[in-house]
Amino acid sequence: MGAITHTPAEKTLIDLLDGAEDWRAAARDAVVRFGLPTKRAEAWKWSDLRRASHGIETAGQAEFRLNGATAADRLTIDADAELELAAEAGISVASIEIDIPAGTRVVLKERYSLAEGAFPTARLEITLGEGAELERVVLCDTPENSIPVVRSRVVVAKQAHYRQATLTFGSKLTRNETHITHAGEGAEVELGGVYLLEEGRHADFTSTVTHTGPGGVTHQLLKGAVAAHAQGVFQGKFKVEQAAQQTDAKMTHRALMLDDRAEIDAKPELEIYADDVQCAHGNALGAIDETALFYMRQRGLSEVKARAMLIESFLAEPLDMISDDVLREELAAILRQRLGAIR
Amino acid sequence: MAAVKETIEDVKKLEADKYKYGFTTDVETELAPKGLNEDIVRYISAQKNEPEWMLEWRLDAFERWQQMKDPTWAKVEYPPIDYQDIHYFAAPKAGAKYESIDDVPEEILKDFEKLGIPLKEQEVLLGVKGAAESAAEARQAPKVAVDAVFDSVSVVTTFKAELAKAGVIFCSISEAMRDHPELVRKYLGSVVPTSDNFFATLNSAVFSDGSFVYVPPGVRCPMELSTYFRMNAEGTGQFERTLIIADKGAYVSYLEGCTAPMRDENQLHAAVVELVALDDAEIKYSTVQNWWPGDENGKGGVYNFVTKRGDCRGKNSKISWTQVETGSAITWNYPSCILRGENSRGEFYSIAVTNGRQQADTGTKMIHLGKGSTSRVISKGISAGRSDQTYRGLVSVHSKAEGARNFTQCDSLLIGDQCGAHTVPYVECKTSKAVLEHEATTTKLSEDQLFYARQRGLDEEAATALLVNGFVREVLQELPMEFAVEAQQLLKVSLEGSVG
Numbered sequence: 001m002g003a004i005t006h007t008p009a010e011k012t013l014i015d016l017l018d019g020a021e022d023w024r025a026a027a028r029d030a031v032v033r034f035g036l037p038t039k040r041a042e043a044w045k046w047s048d049l050r051r052a053s054h055g056i057e058t059a060g061q062a063e064f065r066l067n068g069a070t071a072a073d074r075l076t077i078d079a080d081a082e083l084e085l086a087a088e089a090g091i092s093v094a095s096i097e098i099d100i101p102a103g104t105r106v107v108l109k110e111r112y113s114l115a116e117g118a119f120p121t122a123r124l125e126i127t128l129g130e131g132a133e134l135e136r137v138v139l140c141d142t143p144e145n146s147i148p149v150v151r152s153r154v155v156v157a158k159q160a161h162y163r164q165a166t167l168t169f170g171s172k173l174t175r176n177e178t179h180i181t182h183a184g185e186g187a188e189v190e191l192g193g194v195y196l197l198e199e200g201r202h203a204d205f206t207s208t209v210t211h212t213g214p215g216g217v218t219h220q221l222l223k224g225a226v227a228a229h230a231q232g233v234f235q236g237k238f239k240v241e242q243a244a245q246q247t248d249a250k251m252t253h254r255a256l257m258l259d260d261r262a263e264i265d266a267k268p269e270l271e272i273y274a275d276d277v278q279c280a281h282g283n284a285l286g287a288i289d290e291t292a293l294f295y296m297r298q299r300g301l302s303e304v305k306a307r308a309m310l311i312e313s314f315l316a317e318p319l320d321m322i323s324d325d326v327l328r329e330e331l332a333a334i335l336r337q338r339l340g341a342i343r
Numbered sequence: 344m345a346a347v348k349e350t351i352e353d354v355k356k357l358e359a360d361k362y363k364y365g366f367t368t369d370v371e372t373e374l375a376p377k378g379l380n381e382d383i384v385r386y387i388s389a390q391k392n393e394p395e396w397m398l399e400w401r402l403d404a405f406e407r408w409q410q411m412k413d414p415t416w417a418k419v420e421y422p423p424i425d426y427q428d429i430h431y432f433a434a435p436k437a438g439a440k441y442e443s444i445d446d447v448p449e450e451i452l453k454d455f456e457k458l459g460i461p462l463k464e465q466e467v468l469l470g471v472k473g474a475a476e477s478a479a480e481a482r483q484a485p486k487v488a489v490d491a492v493f494d495s496v497s498v499v500t501t502f503k504a505e506l507a508k509a510g511v512i513f514c515s516i517s518e519a520m521r522d523h524p525e526l527v528r529k530y531l532g533s534v535v536p537t538s539d540n541f542f543a544t545l546n547s548a549v550f551s552d553g554s555f556v557y558v559p560p561g562v563r564c565p566m567e568l569s570t571y572f573r574m575n576a577e578g579t580g581q582f583e584r585t586l587i588i589a590d591k592g593a594y595v596s597y598l599e600g601c602t603a604p605m606r607d608e609n610q611l612h613a614a615v616v617e618l619v620a621l622d623d624a625e626i627k628y629s630t631v632q633n634w635w636p637g638d639e640n641g642k643g644g645v646y647n648f649v650t651k652r653g654d655c656r657g658k659n660s661k662i663s664w665t666q667v668e669t670g671s672a673i674t675w676n677y678p679s680c681i682l683r684g685e686n687s688r689g690e691f692y693s694i695a696v697t698n699g700r701q702q703a704d705t706g707t708k709m710i711h712l713g714k715g716s717t718s719r720v721i722s723k724g725i726s727a728g729r730s731d732q733t734y735r736g737l738v739s740v741h742s743k744a745e746g747a748r749n750f751t752q753c754d755s756l757l758i759g760d761q762c763g764a765h766t767v768p769y770v771e772c773k774t775s776k777a778v779l780e781h782e783a784t785t786t787k788l789s790e791d792q793l794f795y796a797r798q799r800g801l802d803e804e805a806a807t808a809l810l811v812n813g814f815v816r817e818v819l820q821e822l823p824m825e826f827a828v829e830a831q832q833l834l835k836v837s838l839e840g841s842v843g
Contacts (some may be wrong), residue, residue: 259789264771266781269768272755275757275762
């Protein structure tokens with residue numbers, strides 16, 4: 001294969017990473033050799049990043065902020081905190097490494113403050129010590145023409161508990177990747193996600209959970225609703241290594257197609273090398289139940305209101321796992337408000 | 344767990360002699376020289392007295408194939424195949440096709456007899472070996488017409504006269520090219536185009552024989568049709584091509600069986616099966632695949648790279664694939680349905696068993712294009728020993744397929760802790776007026792159930808066989824009776840030695 005012709009976005013990204021070391025150097029090398037991923041790459045087959053990045057030519061600035069102040073590249077968090085990814089217009093790179101010490105319990109609220117036309121590629125490395133508990137609540141409410149690409153890698157030690165709840169409204173292309181290494185032995189992982197995509201938006205949830213030790217528990221529940229010309233993507237994978245006997249892992253994805261021209265693509269994958277396990281996944285796609293809608297309308301609700309209520313009751317379930325009442329209510333309220341705009 | 348350790352040891356003991364089809368037959372064989380080039384393609388075509396257009400078709404495929412690379416996306420590992428080290432044509436000497444059963448060399452008849460495939464019609468009438476005894480009492484012994492393919496050629500087709508009375512054409516594909524060129528030309532490659540994929544393109548260039556079925560409008564084929572594939576000669580590949588057409592309102596049920604001798608080398612099998620169902624037609628295609636899986640160290644065995652696809656071209660048409668796959672060192676097989684017709688229906692029922700060092704990457708594709716098209720996928724995978732098995736499937740609903748419906752269930756069972764079971768389903772949906780459901784589970788045999796069966800007096804092996812049969816029941820029910828019994832036996836043999 002001959003050398004590829006780089007797009008303006010790729011050239012900017014390559015320049016941006018010029019002279020970088022460690023992972024940035026590897027990232028630069030990948031962009032130089034292959035460009036940004038296209039649908040020809042298996043992991044991006046429903047999210048063509050190269051195509052989405054057309055029109056973005058300049059470099060911008062992006063950073064992680066902890067409780068409002070610029071965060072260090074590597075830090076330890078042992079109390080509840082707010083993490084913010086802030087990005088200007090243009091292509092940018094941000095990274096943060098977070099340690100949750102053994103035995104601590106942390107609620108981390110995460111939000112994205114992106115300018116119009118921002119294309120941040122962000123990297124999070126989170127390590128949970130033994131018996132640590134992290135509840136990560138992510139609100140991904142970004143401008144329509146932004147392209148957030150966030151890849152988090154989470155290492156969960158034994159006895160630790162990792163809980164993630166994400167609420168996403170999509171954009172030109174939103175990619176939310178979570179890769180978890182699960183040590184088992186009393187460790188638990190809960191992954192919850194909700195996506196509500198207005199007309200023309202895209203959101204991609206990609207996750208892998210690798211069970212490396214015995215007796216691990218993982219529960220994943222993703223729910224979505226997609227309007228016309230919008231596209232929801234779910235790529236979930238559970239890998240159970242041979243040492244991870246007695247793993248109990250369950251993956252569920254359910255989505256509503258709100259319009260004939262909506263699109264949902266899913267690939268719920270299991271890769272299992274241990275025999276004494278309980279692993280299951282379910283995937284269901286469909287439209288709003290017309291009978292329920294009819295019932296509600298004849299009880300006097302307007303069609304818009306009835307639809308919004310039905311969608312809300314369908315979508316809200318994964319948010320229930322948020323233990324912090326205030327946070328859960330806040331996300332539920334945002335979801336309700338956005339539902340009002342959905343046709 | 345002691346049982347696990349025993350399992351591993353038992354699997355190690357899994358001897359080649361469990362494979363009862365591993366014998367070879369001494370029959371004088373005419374071989375094409377090893378290797379693949381334009382001359383070989385011309386040689387094969389000449390051997391079959393093919394018309395000029397067919398040769399062109401093959402050469403075109405060969406040219407394309409040279410530009411292609413082996414696919415690498417499947418979860419199977421094998422050393423690179425030397426495509427120049429294979430005989431692309433092997434035929435028993437003394438003519439490719441025998442006029443009557445009496446001319447077929449005794450060795451070949453014996454070979455098929457050993458396999459339990461009676462080719463003499465009077466024997467067939469007495470009932471098919473392996474058919475359920477109770478069934479024989481319950482109803483008249485069923486008739487099955489057989490097309491027997493030995494290495495590269497079809498040696499005999501039974502019941503042709505009786506089928507002809509009903510207007511059904513059942514013959515080898517080389518005969519069809521001579522006698523029904525208009526049908527072959529119209530449909531060959533219309534479901535699996537020559538450029539479809541690496542192995543299908545290779546097959547298009549070098550395919551030697553296979554079966555051809557045409558069921559005319561409104562005819563319900565009076566008996567089950569079947570093909571039996573047997574690879575015998577050393578260092579050969581088998582490349583057969585099957586084409587089945589059910590015209591408007593027709594029905595046909597077709598069975599396919601395959602075995603090969605035990606050899607140290609890996610034999611290549613790259614087949615293409617094309618099904619076409621027009622308005623209101625139904626095709627039921629069942630396979631029991633039992634190619635030699637190689638020994639316990641993964642030496643030898645058949646590489647089974649097969650492209651099977653059905654096209655539900657007409658409204659209300661239906662295509663159903665049922666398969667029991669217990670053989671082959673490597674399986675790469677995705678029987679698919681293109682649901683083009685309005686209210687068309689596709690079904691896929693599969694049992695795949697891997698043991699020893701077998702690797703299987705198999706599944707289905709259901710492409711919903713027509714309004715109201717429905718599909719159902721039931722896949723049961725059983726991995727034992729040191730084998731790896733992957734279900735890979737696609738359900739795709741296009742924007743015009745309003746009212747489409749799919750249900751997919753894939754369950755995997757692991758026996759022993761040295762094997763792997765993987766599920767890779769793809770779901771793509773572009774209309775809100777569709778309902779798609781997918782479920783998958785991976786578990787091991789329940790200790791409780793095993794314990795219960797054992798305390799009722801069954802030994803562990805019998806208990807496992809019973810539970811496994813229960814696990815795959817939904818698929819076995821879909822098999823024609825004659826096959827269901829054979830399949831059940833096959834499951835038992837394939838899993839022998841896999842429990843401690």
